[in-house]
Amino acid sequence: xxxxxxxxxxxxxxxxxxxxxxxxxxxxxxxxxxxxxxxxxxxxxxxxxxxxxxxxxxxxxxxxxxxxxxxxxxxxxxxxxxxxxxxxxxxxxxxxxxxxxxxxxxxxxxxxxxxxxxxxxxxxxxxxxxxxxxxxxxxxxxxxxxxxxxxxxxxxxxxxxxxxxxxxxxxxxxxxxxxxxxxxxxxxxxxxxxxxxxxxxxxxxxxxxxxxxxxxxxxxxxxxxxxxxxxxxxxxxxxxxxxxxxxxxxxxxxxxxxxxxxxxxxxxxxxxxxxxxxxxxxxxxxxxxxxxxxxxxxxxxxxxxxxxxxxxxxxxxxxxxxxxxxxxxxxxxxxxxxxxxxxxxxxxxxxxxxxxxxxxxxxxxxxxxxxxxxxxxxxxxxxxxxx
Numbered sequence: 222x223x224x225x226x227x228x229x230x231x232x233x234x235x236x237x238x239x240x241x242x243x244x245x246x247x248x249x250x251x252x253x254x255x256x257x258x259x260x261x262x263x264x265x266x267x268x269x270x271x272x273x274x275x276x277x278x279x280x281x282x283x284x285x286x287x288x289x290x291x292x293x294x295x296x297x298x299x300x301x302x303x304x305x306x307x308x309x310x311x312x313x314x315x316x317x318x319x320x321x322x323x324x325x326x327x328x329x330x331x332x333x334x335x336x337x338x339x340x341x342x343x344x345x346x347x348x349x350x351x352x353x354x355x356x357x358x359x360x361x362x363x364x365x366x367x368x369x370x371x372x373x374x375x376x377x378x379x380x381x382x383x384x385x386x387x388x389x390x391x392x393x394x395x396x397x398x399x400x401x402x403x404x405x406x407x408x409x410x411x412x413x414x415x416x417x418x419x420x421x422x423x424x425x426x427x428x429x430x431x432x433x434x435x436x437x438x439x440x441x442x443x444x445x446x447x448x449x450x451x452x453x454x455x456x457x458x459x460x461x462x463x464x465x466x467x468x469x470x471x472x473x474x475x476x477x478x479x480x481x482x483x484x485x486x487x488x489x490x491x492x493x494x495x496x497x498x499x500x501x502x503x504x505x506x507x508x509x510x511x512x513x514x515x516x517x518x519x520x521x522x523x524x525x526x527x528x529x530x531x532x533x534x535x536x537x538x539x540x541x542x543x544x545x546x547x548x549x550x551x552x553x554x555x556x557x558x559x560x561x562x563x564x565x566x567x568x569x570x571x572x573x574x575x576x577x578x579x580x581x582x583x584x585x586x587x588x589x590x591x592x593x594x595x596x597x598x599x600x601x602x603x604x605x606x607x608x
Contacts, residue, residue: 222606224248225318226257227334229290229304230325232269233259235279236503238529240349240388240412241324247602249281256284256316258309267447267477267501286312302366304328313337320345320605326352326385326396327371335378347384347605349410353391355522358399368399375400383608386410389523389544409549410604412525413596414532417512422534425513433497435471440574440581443535444518445475445507445526450482453521459489459496461567467575468495472518475499475507504529511535515581516574520561531557531592536584538570549595557587 228241235242241257248255261272275287288306293299309330314337321338323331326348338346358364385407387393393409396402417425430439442462446453455474462472472495478486490496502510508529511517517530519539527545530537539545541560551557559570574581 222253222320223316223318224253224255224605225313225316225321226255226259226324227309227321227330228257228259228324229288229306229309229328229330231259232262232264233257233285233287234263236505237264238414238504238508238525240351240525242504243413243415243598244322244602244605245279245283246281247599249283250599251603255281256286256318258286258288258306258312260304261287261289303370304330306330309333310337317341318344321347322605323348324351326350326375326400327367329374331374331378335381338381345605345608346382347386348378348382349386349388350392350396351388353389353395353523355391357395364399372400375402379403379406382406384408386604388412390547390549391543394543411549411596411601412528413598413601414529414592415508416593416597416599417533419534422512425509425511427513429510429513433471436469438469438578439471440467440469440516440578441514442470442472442516442518443475443507443511443514443530444472446521446524447476448479449474449476449486450479455486455521456482456489457564458518458520458567459486459493461564461571462496463489463493464568465571465575467571469575470571471495471497473497473499473510473514475502475510477501508533515585516559518567520567528592528596531588532596534585534589536581536588538567550591552591552594553587557584557591559584 226241226245231241233241245255245257261274262269263272274289277285279285288308290300291305291307293303293305310333321334321344323334334346338344358367379402385402387396387407388410429441430437444455444458449455462470490498511530511533514535517535517537519527519537527537538559538561540562561567561570
């Protein structure tokens with residue numbers, strides 16, 4: 222089967238754990254011929270870097286095509302927002318895909334794909350939405366731009382789209398608030414991760430304990446963000462850990478510290494030997510580390526690492542966002558999470574798990590059980606093979 226991912230605003234970067242990375246790897250493992258068409262940007266050490274157009278083969282064997290956006294109205298802003306790339310049309314004819322996943326919902330080329338599928342009715346056409354009001358269409362002008370410009374693109378393409386996927390409840394609300402999308406074509410598509418076996422988790426834990434000279438009964442925690450700043454609530458997390466002096470606690474922090482927070486966060490971390498700053502790492506490195514972690518701490522916004530952590534065997538401590546407080550994320554009355562809204566809540570979680578480690582172990586078991594059933598990308602990636 223020929224599978225095509227079109228991700229013209231994804232900044233595809235090898236080694237990351239984003240949906241397109243994971244799905245491509247799984248689909249290649251299933252024996253399919255996979256291509257991704259993306260933009261010319263990628264991440265290096267947490268910074269977005271612009272590169273050239275290219276057509277190459279990834280380590281997985283998938284084909285990677287990078288295209289520049291067409292210039293619109295001589296404006297960088299319009300160019301970035303419209304995401305038009307005229308070469309997509311020719312590539313569709315060359316690749317002749319059997320199934321297409323258009324990542325991100327918005328973009329001019331959704332109409333190009335629709336035209337192709339109209340003339341090739343056997344080709345499956347899926348679109349997904351990752352956006353919500355925390356990051357997109359936040360102002361009056363922006364909201365109307367999405368509603369009328371991208372709304373026009375989507376309405377033209379909609380008759381040919383087989384399924385509109387949303388990756389969370391906030392995304393479903395955003396999608397339906399802005400655009401007229403047939404309800405019968407909408408489905409939830411979970412983000413996910415790679416399932417790590419119990420033995421892999423045990424081995425990873427032993428490695429962390431050995432490498433960082435932790436006690437055998439260590440409670441290993443991790444926190445990550447592209448940019449460690451006020452939004453990620455890293456400072457509150459560090460303060461909460463410092464208020465609990467239990468020597469078993471160990472916190473590992475991944476990411477790039479914002480300039481505004483650099484001195485403050487570094488000083489806070491250096492004052493507590495149980496806190497380890499790991500710097501920026503490729504997501505795959507974080508995933509392998511998470512396999513040995515007990516508690517993944519995400520008190521700020523959304524992160525693709527949330528589901529990854531569950532697949533690695535972690536319990537999650539997170540803000541109770543709507544995405545995480547519905548039936549798509551729990552089958553045990555949310556006993557697989559520790560919900561926190563402020564620093565005091567975090568302090569309480571650390572007190573609870575140090576007073577009785579079984580509280581943490583039970584949450585981990587329930588979290589991993591749910592992840593195996595719902596967040597395994599080996600299963601999720603097959604959703605675009607058939608209707």
